[in-house]
Amino acid sequence: MARKPASRFLAPQGRAGNGHGYLNKPIRPLPEVADHPDLVAKIADATHHCDEPEAPGPAIVDAITDLARTYDRIRYTAEIEAAQQSRRLLTIEQRMADAQRRAKRRHADISGEMHAIKAMLARARSGGRTDPPAAHERLERIEARLDYRHDLADAA
16 A cells, blocks of 8 residues: 655755755655554554553552652651751751741741740840740741651651
8 A cells, every 4th residue: 555645845955945946756765564453453452541552550550659659758758857957056046937938838827836936035035044945846846747748648
């Protein structure tokens, strides 16, 4: 079964812009390739994407998903541990600014808790005392809440 050649083919070193340099037949003959009957039968019998011979099965997809979730959990746990280590070197104001930035990115409202911590710090500093441990504990609870990822916790 021969293919009908296209009406115009670009000639060697021909320019397409002026209408010259075209041929009515190709330089090389077009290949006459017919589909193999077994390939046509496979395509005709396939009703879903997973019926195609190249498609992975559901078990492989589930295994890949579980492995990716495990790697995500391990990676995120390492990131959280590194962040907790680096937070020890920061002042409480720097930690509060970091918590506010992270809360904004996660669309979490921590303004009431931050207001309470700021009030605790202002009251302690106006009296000449050190930062109260309750402010640090409250900030650590906020940071722990911001560190939590529900999509990785259920995979454990």
